[in-house]
Amino acid sequence: MQIITPGIRLVPEAVLANNAALFRTIPETPSHADSSLHRVVIVGGGAGGLELATRLGRKFGKRRLSVTLVDRNRIHVWKPLLHEVASGALSASNDAVEYIAHASRHHYRYRIGEVVGIDRTRRQVFVAPSFDDDGRQIIPPRVLGYDTLVLAVGSVSNDFSTPGAARHAIALDTADQAARFNKRMIDACLRANAQYEQLSPGQLHCVIVGAGATGVELAAELHKSMREIASHNLDNIDFERLIRITIVEAGPRILPALPEHLARASARLLVDLGVQIRCGTKVTEVTEDGVRLGEKLFVPAELVVWSAGIKAPDFLKKLDGLETDRINRLVVDETLQTKGDENVFAIGDCASCVLPNEDNPLPPRAQTAHQQADHLVKVIAARLKGRAAPTFHYRDYGSLVSLADYGSFGNLIGGLRIEGLLARLMYRSLYKLHCKAVHGTLKTALDTIAGMLARHTKPRVKLH
Structure with a gap:
């Protein structure tokens, strides 16, 4: 039996179950013609992983290191800008980094595929096979060896098992998801402009679940973009009157992770734009026609975006015994080394790093991943010289x-x-x-x- 992810790939259940016995029958794929080079494998080509691969490739890739970046996608789009891709303000095709070409220019190797497990004893990474949209295998399952492994797989939206959220709401974790929402938004405008009958309840309405930076910035971008789309001869509908955007936040205010004065200023601006903000309200169900709030209130909506909460990918929970926290993040020490394995490191949103004299893990922000990527360059340089890994110091800018x-x-x-x-x-x-x-x-x-x-x-x- 095969599990199907529409439009992306087909992955055998045995692979997703991290069947180590299956991978032990596969010969290890050489990372470089020179077997004496120190092998660095970076899993995840987001902001932190791509910056790390680039820096290592430029500094060491020609002579001292074999640097390999593994990612299931073929392009990179900076995640903080995905809300602009969703609104249409940014084109992913124009602003994306193509891993294959970039790797060639910056002296590292790119391997397409989804990592489904590791063997820490053998120091091996298990990469699932890749398939095209028709189910034909492009690349077989592979085993990559490493001397230093860096996990930089980022985070995904956490729907907290809310009924209907996975099926009817769109998250903005990838460029594909953002582009899918953009197409759905454009189709909604075209449909409303062409239909003869009166608009149904919720038509041209968008509910954004979660009032973090992504949700708040998306609301403003949608307000601008949907009116821009309407200005292109879509004059059968009063879009100014009928477009409605609602932000739903379970906490007491929007932008809970940022200073309160930023939240107040942003809320005032959004309200002036006509965006409805519902704080202290929990989404209990997402349906095809909208979202249910609490037990009684239902908000009809044609478009629903889920941006409430994050977690690290589920496969990290069973990654050969590495310690994780309650949202699947790998627990690392002050050098960014995972607990219990000196050869495995984690950076970015998938790392739970509590520095000395601090109570909480570092925030899941782009600046955190950027600083950690810089630090890992120093760590790997120290490992090449046989020295102890330096301590990471974070600075909030x-x-x-x-x-x-x-x-x-x-x-x-x-x-x-x-x-x-x-x-x-x-x-x-x-x-x-x-x-x-x-x-x-x-x-x-x-x-x-x-x-x-x-x-x-x-x-x-x-x-x-």
Whole structure:
């Protein structure tokens, strides 16, 4: 029997069950022609994993290390911008990094596939086979050997087993999911404009479950994008009156992980835009027609986005005995080394790192993954010299929220508050810093100029 994930791949149940006996019959795939090189395998090509692979490849990839990046996707899109892909403000095809080409330019190897287990005794990683949309195998199951293993698989949305959430709501964990929501949003606008009968309850309404940064920023982007779409000759419907966006948050306020003044300023702006905010309200069910709040209230909606809570991927819970926390994150020490294995490290959202004199794990932010990737370069350099791994030190550079073109707010080091154009420029600079780490200064500058020119020749939002 096979488990089917529509439009992506077919994976045998035996593989998903982490059948170590099956993989022990498969010969190990050589990582490099020079078997004397120290083998670094990085699982996950998100912000932290891709930056780490790039830095190691540039620094050591030609002579001292064999660097391999494993990811089930073929492209990378910076996760903090997925809400812009969903709204159509950003095209994933234009801003994505193609792993195959990038690996060739930066002296590391890319292997497509989904990691389903490891053998810590043999120091091996098990990679499931890859299939095309028709179920034909592209790449067989493989076994990759490592000397240093870095797990950087990020996080996924946590629907807390809410009935109907997995089936009827769309998460924004991947570029594919964001693009699927974008298409559904455009189709909703086209359908409403073309139909003769009156709009049904909930039509052109969107409910966003979760008021973290993703949910709040998505609400503003959707307010802008849906009206932009409507301006392209979709004049049979009063979109200004009929488009409705609702944010539902179980906690007492939006942006619970950020300073309160950022939450207040963002809430005021969203309310002025007509976005409805429901805090202190729990979603009890998601249906085809909307969401149920508590026991009595039902909010009809054609589009539902789930952005409430995160967890690390489930396969980490059974990763050959490595310790995890309640949301599947790998427990690491102050060097980012997993508990009980000096050869396995974890960074980013999938790592639960509580530093000395701190009570809580580091926040799941892009700046955390960026700093941890920088630190792992130092750790691996120390391992090559036979030295002890250095201790990781985290520095919080503040928080920024950008609500489309309507406003931006920030809280920087020392409590400095900024807003308006300065805050927006700093928000965009975070992405440019990521691009610089991945592509280098010259390509980042050229891509920025090309993007500025393209704004004058292309629609402001993606329309297909």
